[in-house]
Amino acid sequence: MGSRYGQRNAFPRKNGHGTFPVRKGVYGLDKLTLTQETPAQKAVNSLYIEFYRRLNASPQGTCPVDLASAFVNLCHAQSCGKCVPCRIGLGSLRETIDKIRSGDGTERDLDKLEAHATAIADSADCAIGIEAARMVLTGLRGFREDYEAHIRTGECIASFMGVPCSHSCPAHVDIPGYIALVKEGRYADAVRVIRKDNPFPSVCGLICEHPCEAHCRRKIVDDDAVNIRGLKRYAVDNAGTVPPPAPAASTGKTVAVVGAGPTGLTAAYFLSLMGHQVTIFEQNKKLGGMLRYGIPSYRLPDSYLDADIDIILSLGVKVEHSAIGKEFTLEQLREKYDAVYLAIGAHAGKTLGIEGENKRGIMSAVEMLHDVGEGEKIDFTGKDVVIVGGGNVAMDATRTSLRLGAKSVKCVYRRRRQDMTALAEEVDGAVAEGCELITLQAPLKVDYDEDENVTGLWVQPQIIGDVKNGRPAPRNADKAPELIRCDYIVVAIGQAIDSADFGKSGVPLRRDAMTADPTGAVPGMPGVFAGGDAVTRPATVIRAVEAGKIAANNIDHYLGFEHTITVDVDIPTAPISLKSACGRVEITEREVADRKGDFILMENPMSHEEAMQECSRCMRCDHYGYGNFRGERKRQW
Ligand SMILES: Cc1cc2nc3c(=O)[nH]c(=O)nc-3n(C[C@H](O)[C@H](O)[C@H](O)COP(=O)(O)OP(=O)(O)OC[C@H]3O[C@@H](n4cnc5c(N)ncnc54)[C@H](O)[C@@H]3O)c2cc1C
Numbered sequence: 001m002g003s004r005y006g007q008r009n010a011f012p013r014k015n016g017h018g019t020f021p022v023r024k025g026v027y028g029l030d031k032l033t034l035t036q037e038t039p040a041q042k043a044v045n046s047l048y049i050e051f052y053r054r055l056n057a058s059p060q061g062t063c064p065v066d067l068a069s070a071f072v073n074l075c076h077a078q079s080c081g082k083c084v085p086c087r088i089g090l091g092s093l094r095e096t097i098d099k100i101r102s103g104d105g106t107e108r109d110l111d112k113l114e115a116h117a118t119a120i121a122d123s124a125d126c127a128i129g130i131e132a133a134r135m136v137l138t139g140l141r142g143f144r145e146d147y148e149a150h151i152r153t154g155e156c157i158a159s160f161m162g163v164p165c166s167h168s169c170p171a172h173v174d175i176p177g178y179i180a181l182v183k184e185g186r187y188a189d190a191v192r193v194i195r196k197d198n199p200f201p202s203v204c205g206l207i208c209e210h211p212c213e214a215h216c217r218r219k220i221v222d223d224d225a226v227n228i229r230g231l232k233r234y235a236v237d238n239a240g241t242v243p244p245p246a247p248a249a250s251t252g253k254t255v256a257v258v259g260a261g262p263t264g265l266t267a268a269y270f271l272s273l274m275g276h277q278v279t280i281f282e283q284n285k286k287l288g289g290m291l292r293y294g295i296p297s298y299r300l301p302d303s304y305l306d307a308d309i310d311i312i313l314s315l316g317v318k319v320e321h322s323a324i325g326k327e328f329t330l331e332q333l334r335e336k337y338d339a340v341y342l343a344i345g346a347h348a349g350k351t352l353g354i355e356g357e358n359k360r361g362i363m364s365a366v367e368m369l370h371d372v373g374e375g376e377k378i379d380f381t382g383k384d385v386v387i388v389g390g391g392n393v394a395m396d397a398t399r400t401s402l403r404l405g406a407k408s409v410k411c412v413y414r415r416r417r418q419d420m421t422a423l424a425e426e427v428d429g430a431v432a433e434g435c436e437l438i439t440l441q442a443p444l445k446v447d448y449d450e451d452e453n454v455t456g457l458w459v460q461p462q463i464i465g466d467v468k469n470g471r472p473a474p475r476n477a478d479k480a481p482e483l484i485r486c487d488y489i490v491v492a493i494g495q496a497i498d499s500a501d502f503g504k505s506g507v508p509l510r511r512d513a514m515t516a517d518p519t520g521a522v523p524g525m526p527g528v529f530a531g532g533d534a535v536t537r538p539a540t541v542i543r544a545v546e547a548g549k550i551a552a553n554n555i556d557h558y559l560g561f562e563h564t565i566t567v568d569v570d571i572p573t574a575p576i577s578l579k580s581a582c583g584r585v586e587i588t589e590r591e592v593a594d595r596k597g598d599f600i601l602m603e604n605p606m607s608h609e610e611a612m613q614e615c616s617r618c619m620r621c622d623h624y625g626y627g628n629f630r631g632e633r634k635r636q637w
Pocket residue numbers: 207208209258259260261262263264281282283284287288289290291294295296322323324325326343344345346347366369392393396498531532533534538539540541542544
């Protein structure tokens with residue numbers, strides 16, 4: 001019998017007289033030997049990596065029943081076999097799933113599957129079997145109709161999802177199309193192609209969270225998605241000013257848009273292209289919403305934002321600076337305009353709800369970043385600042401405080417670093433610039449002096465605990481509270497929606513969020529639409545763009561039209577030879593010492609050489625499609 005330390009029993013242990021025989025090996029001491037990876041193990045390990053990449057790059061729309069079968073098969077192979085529910089039960093689950101998948105199953109098989117999975121989850125000895133069965137149950141609840149369709153018709157209803165990157169971009173930008181154009185040096189055409197779906201190419205080239213990269217098929221080859229966002233910036237930087245297409249003939253219809261953030265401006269852009277007269281009502285002095293008054297200019301300089309906004313306004317969009325709900329009511333807008341789009345975002349800071357929160361020196365992150373966006377920079381020179389929160393807004397507040405001259409910036413978070421919702425690169429960047437992360441500490445109360453100025457934040461140490469809603473939840477640790485001395489506390493724990501006035505005018509609210517159906521229409525209010533952060537709660541720029549695009553489309557229908565948005569650009573044909581593995585070009589930043597004291601753009605652009613190499617990593621899934629995505633592009637919407 002072998003052992004994991006080598007072939008221990010290859011030689012006899014003792015002879016008949018109780019002495020050891022002469023051993024082989026240089027010193028005869030080969031009782032333990034170093035583990036050697038056999039060629040077979042090497043190959044299996046590389047297949048695991050390959051398998052992981054394929055899973056990671058699985059396009060949405062893959063048959064979930066098929067996936068469940070493969071998953072249970074894998075779990076079964078990982079079973080140690082010591083308990084019957086896992087050893088026998090998982091095999092039986094797989095057989096039932098396969099029967100259903102091949103069209104031979106019945107409703108009774110579905111009940112059997114559920115009963116067996118529940119029994120395994122309740123009785124397996126360890127988490128290997130329990131988790132496998134739970135995943136089957138999750139699938140049964142999540143995609144039961146797929147199982148039922150296999151039983152009823154023997155067919156899969158997993159729908160056609162198109163090119164993976166374009167499908168994952170909420171605005172459905174034609175990504176392989178614009179990458180192919182960048183590769184040919186046709187940068188202005190690339191910008192035109194992007195604008196067909198997203199009028200913010202300059203903004204998104206810098207700060208989009210690029211969900212499009214999640215399912216990029218390039219990951220199959222070398223584990224890294226194409227740098228789609230970086231190539232967007234390269235196109236924009238090299239295109240010069242690209243005028244918008246000519247709008248359709250005037251329809252004589254008028255639309256009021258409340259709020260000039262990305263969703264309001266997107267709706268205004270597409271509605272104007274359709275020939276409607278749009279007026280934007282904006283309460284701030286300048287347009288852009290959180291793009292101008294939230295995201296700091298070291299990540300998104302005004303020049304990039306203004307480039308996109310200028311194109312939108314050039315279509316004849318009118319702007320009035322007033323706060324709807326205060327200066328005009330929604331009812332007045334409804335009387336004067338044929339349709340209204342509510343795009344007010346989420347601007348109010350949430351509070352901690354702890355003792356002393358009203359003292360001098362406490363502010364919300366959105367309030368602080370808004371002031372910086374207005375050009376009214378708070379002077380933190382020589383001060384100790386504490387930021388509370390672990391999301392991207394907290395990181396922006398942290399890095400901005402450092403740039404405002406703070407002596408020290410500590411970011412206090414009640415979970416662990418790996419639980420932070422901020423992008424890992426944002427956290428790394430903040431730490432590199434000098435921020436100290438203080439994790440597993442929950443704010444308890446504010447410490448202040450007799451003049452009511454903040455002097456510190458009391459925190460309660462936490463211990464990480466059970467997973468709740470997919471995340472390990474912290475609870476109070478058996479440790480005494482601690483005091484973190486500071487002069488300012490910036491609270492970055494989320495944003496609320498200032499929607500009360502709209503609620504009074506009849507817009508249905510879910511707590512503070514506006515209600516709109518998937519078309520953007522507000523129920524019970526014909527001609528009123530809503531979208532962006534005000535409906536979804538704080539999300540991302542590209543989700544706001546998606547909402548604006550959908551609202552424009554449906555407002556157009558509501559007004560009695562069927563306009564289409566298209567772009568007249570030929571996409572280069574896909575090359576035949578595609579590709580050996582090649583690393584992804586990552587975007588670099590200016591050196592820490594150079595960047596941490598200013599608000600100048602932090603990211604370096606790609607070089608021409610880098611951009612061309614990155615373009616050539618795109619596998620042109622618009623042409624080389626298969627299975628449930630066949631590589632067709634949407635030429636219009
Ligand atoms: C600090 C910070 C950093 C972020 N970083 C990123 C990032 O890197 N990447 C990313 O994708 N997303 C990021 N986001 C999120 C992103 O900015 C928002 O999801 C997006 O701006 C939402 O767009 P919106 O149009 O719905 O709302 P907003 O951008 O908030 O715009 C709403 C507009 O409506 C106006 N308004 C409100 N009420 C009224 C009224 N009653 N009358 C008239 N006008 C009104 C507001 O003044 C504002 O201009 C960040 C957000 C913040 C706060």
